[in-house]
Amino acid sequence: MQSSIDREQDANWLKLFIRYNNKNRSPLRHLLFLQFLNISVKEFFETNEVIGKRIKNKKRIPSFTTEERRKEWLKLIEKNPGLNRSQLKRIGKGLHTWIYLNDRDWYDKVTPKLVERKKKAELIDWEKRDEKCLALAKKAVKELYQVKGKPIRINRENIRRAIGLKRWFYHEKHIKTNRFLEEVTEDIESYRIRKIKWAIEVMINNGEKITVYKVQLKAGFGGSSNIDVSIVSWTQLS
Missing domain, CATH: 1.10.10 (Arc Repressor Mutant, subunit A)
Structure with a gap:
């Protein structure tokens, strides 16, 4: 009946039942409490004398000094x-x-405290790590140029993402790596030409009619009139 009593629990229903008048009390628990007091419902309501709470002061004597x-x-x-x-x-x-x-x-x-020893910072061989990062960067650039589908611009962020490293990849002590990243970074015009060449090649392979507008759409320029038409014309002829 969900009325068991756990003595270890401070908020068991019996303590709440006795000590707090503003709590709703289940009729079932009223009956259980009357049974505990060993009186009937009739006796309870006919009782005219109520003693109420008693306070007993007891000085606690510690077991140990x-x-x-x-x-x-x-x-x-x-x-x-x-x-x-x-x-x-x-x-x-x-x-x-x-x-x-x-x-x-x-x-x-x-009482002893836990003293954490500081771990010695590992000595980094920057030259060796720079060589490793440089090798990874060169490999990533090759792979980015060979990606099937619309070309991906060759720049620092795309190279780093292709490798899968965090931003420590750009550390200033990676001298050779940073120099290589600057050298291979593709300017926007070169990237656009590469996308245009790709778009024309795909359209030729698909037997599509080539127009400036269609090339712009295929390359992802959205038919924008801001793209120099001469670039498309030159690329189509080359």
């Missing part, structure tokens, strides 16, 4: 050399909690 707890904590540290605070906490549990909350200054003095 601070000194005893300190000795236990020091023993724990001694038996487990090399463990950090989190690991000692898992072993000590309640003891750790009490000392941490009630004897913090002493705890900080005697």
